[in-house]
Amino acid sequence: MYLNVHSYFSLRYGTLSPEQLVHRAQALGIDCLALTDINTVSGVFEFVRLCRAAGIKPVVGVEVRNLGELLYVCLARSTDGFAEINRFLSDHLLTGRAFPLRAPQFQNAVVIYPLMRLDHLESLQAGEYVGVRASQVTQLWRYQKKLGTGQTVVLQPVTYADGIGFNLHKLLRCIAHNCLGSRLTEYETIATDEYLISPQQLMAAFSDRSQLLENSGKLLASCSFDFDFGAPKNRKLYTRSPADDTALLRKLAFDALPQRYGVRNLEAQRRVERELKIIEELDFTAYFLITWDIVQYAHSRGYFHVGRGSGANSIVAYCIGITDVDPIRLDLYFERFINPHRSSPPDFDLDFSWTDRDELTDYIFKKWGREHVCLMATYVTFRDRAAWRELGKVFGLPKAEIDALVLDPTNALNNPHSRLIARYAPLLEEFPNYLSVHAGGILISELPLYHYTALTMPPKGFALCQWDMYVAEEIGFAKWDILSQRGLGHIKEAVDLVRQNRQIHLDIHRIQDFVGDERIRRQLQQNETMGCFYIESPAMQQLIAKLRCADYPTLVAASSIIRPGVASSGMMDEYIRRHYNPASYVPLHPKMQELMADTYGVMIYQEDVIKVAHHFAGLTLAEADVLRRAMSGKYRSKGEFARIQEKFFTSCRERGYGEALITEVWRQIQSFGGYSFSKAHSASFAVESYQSLYLKTYFPIEFMCAVLNNFGGFYRTEFYVHEARRWGARIEAPDILQSEYNARVEGKTIWLGFVLLKGLEKKMVQQLLQQRSQQPFTDLEDFCKRVPAGLEQLIILIRAGVFRSFGLSKKELLWHAHALVNAYAQHEGVPELFELSETSWNLPSLWQDPLEDAYDEIELLGFSLCSPFELLAQPGGGSTARHLVEQVGRIVTLMGYLVTTKPLLAKNGQRMAFGYFVDREGRYFNTTHFPGSLARYPLRGGGIYQLEGKAVAEFGVVSLEVHRLERLPFKPDPRGGLGLYRYVG
Template sequence: MYFLNNHTEFSLLYGTLPVSALYARAEALGLDTLVVTDVNTTSAVFELVRLCEEKKRVIRPVAGVDFRNGDEFCYVCLAKTPAGFAEITRFLTEHDHAGTPFPVSAPDFSEVAVIYPMRYLDGNPVLQSHEYIGIRPSEINRFWNYRQRVSPDRLVVLQSVSFQTQDDYELHRHLRAIDKNCLLSRLPEEAQASPTDWMVPPDRLAAKYANLPGILENTIRLLAECRFDVPLRTVRNKQVFGASAADDEARLAALAWEGFMRRYDAADEEARSRVRKELTVISEMGFCSYFLITEDIIRFAKSKGYFHIGRGSGANSVVAYCIGITDVDPIALDLYFERFINPERTSPPDFDIDFSWDDRDEIIEYIFHRHGPEHVCLLATYVTFQNRSQYRELGKVYGLPRSEIDALVDLVRKRSYGWDVPPPSDSYTATILRIGQRMDGKPRQLSIHAGGILISDQPLFACTGLKTMPKGFPICHFDMYTAEDMGFAKFDILSQRGLGHIKDTVEIVRENRQIEIDIHRVKDFLVDEKVRDQLRSHETMGCFYVESPAMRQLIWKLNCDNYPTLVAASSIIRPGVASSGMMREYILRHHRPGSYTYAHPVMEQLMAETYGIMVYQEDVIKVAHYFAGLTLAEADILRRGMSGKYRSRKEFRRIEEVFAHNCRERGYPDAVWQEVWRQIESFSGYSFSKAHSASYAVESYQSLYLKAYYPLEFMVGVINNFGGFYSTEFYVHEARRWGAAIEAPDINRSGELTSISGTTIWLGWIHLQSLEKKTIASITRQQKEGPFRSFDDFCRRVPIGLEQLLLLIRIGAFRSFGQSKKSLLWEAHWRWNDRPSAIEPLFGMEDDLPVLPVFSHDPLEDAYDELELLGFPLCPPFSLIGELSEFRYPLVLATDLDKFIGKPVTLLGYLVHVKSTTTRNGDRMGFGYWLDYSGEFFDTVHFPDVAKAYPLTGSGVFQMEGIVSEEFGHCQVTVSSAVKVPYRKDPRQMTSIPARQAGTVSLEN
């Protein structure tokens, strides 16, 4: 009624109220209009619209923005119409993009009301018809000094709302202290709201303004002039790609049938019928332009030679397959089109398109250029306080030392696992725990969604302001859930390193072997015996999505050698399936066909391929629809609920009741349908669509093909994309394991990136830690002018400081010139110290040098240099270790573990990776992945007592004892002890190297 400036929690680190709480308070006070004016953002606007629609618009929404320069309140702008909202968002966006402060006076808006603070009258302004002065309750007495400067009809009530209770006010102050990075006790007064900024009953507020006649009526009249009648689910996406909707329909059909002839046999009536059916549904639902825009993006990428993977639920579409958006054949995999689009689907579908990490930005630039910067933005996400992060922030607000903050966070962690922890004895800790709990899940800042892009029909200012991010791309002010409520179907333009591996490997093979590879011959790869053997032998390191220890174990246990099994493996490894016990059950049924019974004959019809186990999201839709009789709309709600993309559990629980009711009506025994429902619930938040898994499997097969036929080039491609499950060290090891000779960077052979010549791999300069980019650029530039003939020649041609030069010497970059490292180090220091100026050439005439002594050399020195400069040695790490403890049990290699099942063994392992997890009791345990001294891999389990007694402290070689176990052909060791073996002493710090003591154990023994 009188509240023109209301903040939600989207006034980041300022407001405290969720939109729903602000709405509930307005409802309780009987307001018929609710304004939301967050500080410099429009994030809450459509959340408010959604709530108002749900409540049948008993309360009318009004949208605006509270404009502030830092802590300085400038003015509140209220949209009188949707066009006025666009004026506000455009103004907000322009200043955000330019990084300039808001002006003292707002622009001359045409559909916006502007409310200034009372101090604005100090400048004796002439107010326009849309401008007002807001009087706060605390300013009423002081207003008499200004009453001659403003007409009474220009006055309105300015009661700000930022919280609702004393606890909210306390929370607000803590948020402000976090924002200001200051102690709570030193929080400036101007940085926080007034304690009275809450939504008081209207009659109490009105009474305060009794001596200002007309101000209440002005406020009510102004609110009546403002409207934001923008319904949700209004079509937001760009509706026409070409000249008209009819033209789009014809173009999509032409592309689909052209692709059909390329993808399928012309006589394939099943595929032909599916294309006809999909085209009809796509047209009826108005998605022709969505498909064409995506196809246009793919077409541009292909014109640049960029690879892509179309995945997600979009891969369920045969039309998407025919027009080249995906490479997954939905008919061959029996993919369910209704998972992607159906007339009853309650949320808009989207395509997930992966590009290489180094191509994605150019793709996004093309989209902005193609559709116009006012029609394209990246989707936002809210970074929230979670995972106990707020307790560290609050500890700083109270000035606690690091040790006390760590103890506080540990206390919170133990409580989260249900430990019986005594309550804190001091008031500070009690306050932090109470405030921290209130902060949990509250938005902290806007960030960029992983890949979501919106392409709108109208300029985006109609529904959001835009915030410019560091790369220059703008994001909207809302997240994917609000975008979905508004009717947007986003485009997910994602990046990954796996496609970079593939693209680079194809180029490297072309250069190194003069062989052209058509990497899109996926159907050939699926039946290639060499690729099948690669998969069967779980040789997957470097291969996208199937290289992790857990995935390698699963492939091993499934004896996986075909595409359908790999697709299933990509889904059953997800936490929802694995934690429910269904992953193990799937493996059992895979190995023992006929040893199980289906819960119901309908389940056999629906899921014979997965042995009656729900593995994919599509399974849930099918079961809900065909087994339980839910409508496709209800099944889609169920799918969203179990995929973690549904905010309200209320609707999800309603579907659960419908599911139970329908099953009872169909006469299913309670035990049957309850087991089916248990499987559905176990997916919670982690399930994949089958199409998603199939798309990942296609990319995995492309990687597997390259590794099977071109392993060395493939590993170079992996190394040069700096991404994967493992560090560079282990990809280098894998290349050596497949026959490569690994060379440290060489001044004439190496470039910025790693390269290959024949079977020799030359590490790139980029791997040399602390080597500056400008040094690399200078080296590569001079290499183009001709090879370096000597150390002196290099120093004359490349401008380089002494420290950078020493890095090159220590890594052995000049070894081809026949001089030892020590002589070069001596020479560099001697010449550098002899120079009068760093600008002059480093070296004079060669005969100026004195005669150098003969230096001794230990290969171990090179290993320590490599450890420091590359992060890993180029020799086997086992050659660095010193004394070993006596072996109580046989020392076993990875390849021999199957001969010791159930027996205690000793292992030496170089730590590759450890996965830490938490038991249900909150105890930490781990799973190790190791290299043995023959270069093969093995797995270990470290239960909580062992993990605590023998922590795996960083990389290195460990001497372990444990019991060998076997499951489905895969062996692992349950460790009982693990002690790190010390490396031999660094000879660079010694004058002489002592021999090993007699009686110690060594690998040579």
């Protein structure tokens, strides 16, 4: 009888989660329930799973609407009917076409029209019904001629549970319409009777029309959804048969084995055999081959990739080129990736350059077919005070009041509206707000995707499913993560630049050579890592120095212990202490030492959680895997997690462990929450770090140019320019005859690109480059004839020094520019029919202060090409960073140009910060600003500071503990107001 039920997946409409719906239905004794969310099937699988557990028969379908207009409700009679409904939905959601007023004739699904739509239908066909609400029973006599026997059913919508839920619905509708609560019209909300009532109340409401109840029961009885959650849903074959798949993967693995391990490595051969056996048994052969195919296509296009995540635990993946992580060298466990006890399917993480990922995605869609490939969805929820902000707008609060309320919810006591927000905002916290695209997940299905989901079309242009990664795992999908990364863009472009500039062809995958290279080892030891992926941040540089990191295994560990979970638990410092002196510590328990001998008894990887949970606490491998997933933020069943937590403590007590030991081990496990890496994941990052280190060590100018062109990294462009100069590059501002859109290298010179100039239009730059490719510009007049730049754009180019090769000063060029732009404003770059003689002007001598160039650069590039210390109003003094090591324990004064800061909270909850500066010699140094110092002497943005503090050393790394500071003034801008640069003549 419950044919039209909404969950909160009816976005900004429904008010009940699937769990709440099922729980309330069970309490009311309801034995059959149909979930029909508006234009979506997002909640179907969670709903079905919960219904089965509660002993309720689930029926699935959808409510179809055009904007707010209800058209009809579709119910699936079977899984095939569900696929029909999804195909119909997708046809319209993918194209943006409105739904038809009459549903198509489904073979395995039924359609229920609301009574009010019967006026637009001549008659009902087989499989079509009319739904009647309790309030509409008295109107049935009008439609007797159109209604066939058994085609009238109860259609009592369910959207909320109680009065609070009704108010919540109205608030959601306001958010949806972006309107004030007072402006919400009645037709944009539900009727007050759309709540879940008991079967007895429903029968009483239709006591005079019992036939409708009987019809509804028969309709529900005819519907079923026998979905197999356990069966794999991925594409099953890469070739034409399982045998061919197995033979191909075996051939690929063993053909490549000698290249990775030599011809007589028996251990590697045994491990490949064992993995192939498990892969075949668990039906993942096609999964490996499809991943290999993606990588092969990328390499055929000259694209670089990194295979990471738990997939890097596999020697088969290593042999066939999916990853460059050697699992034997690092003693990685294949079972962390695939094992019979794992409770969720695995996935491969493949990183590509941000410039290449869309083409790889397009290839996957075309290779396997658009009915079988989709992007993974994720739901953006009302988290991080989003609900407070949205409700603040609904109640018409000014932005300042909303900001204050978000910052401190106790401000809710100020007025009645704020108190209402404080009451309802927490109820919305986990509600889905809108559908978005997962960072990189892609699904490739065996059956058409319509058997599992409807598809929508996000702006990216690739079809998107309607549920997230948790549902995908739950129903048997293993996803591919096709991710983009700026660090790979650095590597790819650096290799191209080396080939162009030095005619050297590089093999960037020679990882074993890189990790044994003495020059790279020294580069790592000396912390020369700026621009290198994952190891360039000040915190990572400090950690590498503290660990005296000079080899691959230590860098792998560093990549994991830098993560917040390990660091915040205090285990990072403990790891460093044990690394310095392995014999100096007493392990927490002998078993912990045995399980994590290579990390000195400290949990730093996800694998460590599995080991401890299974071998120390006695949980099953399946339970240990659930715990691992929960600790990495990939498990959302709070009930199951609570059960495993309870079992952990119970099992530990049964094994005779003391409460203090159990509590401490659990604390260390908990510290991982959402922030831990698998060892293979850390190893993959370390591989990429070594590739970057190799390029920076041997080809630093090309590498830094590539970093500039990929606009990604920890630091601002200014500091990558500074770093390139440190490594011998000659830096040139954008030039009309030499520069391209992006930076380019010629010998040891880096010509900065036009893209860095603020306010410059890309279309104009494209015209500039197109005209120059035909014939170089000879002077400003020639440029103005051929490129319709406009005065504003021309002034930007002049002030940036782009025309400096023409031999005129900026001020002379500005005088010429006004006359020339006026003369050629209408020419639009079209060559003149007759060549006219050039106009010349006799200008007085125009004085130019060299400081003007620096201020032009700061305004247009964001930084000056000279040293910022040359801009100081008064020369400062003090020590320099290279002398800090000699002054440990003493009070030191030195100047530093602020690079970046990292604010954080001290243990007492007060604000403190870490700073990173560069001194007048170009050397970097770290600072610590404790709460007392920071409160008295706050960092006030970029600039040069005079810093006074104590030089301190921790694990051999020296930094400055700042006691006081002062930001030093620059020389005044000599350009004087708007001046000649804005208006001439």
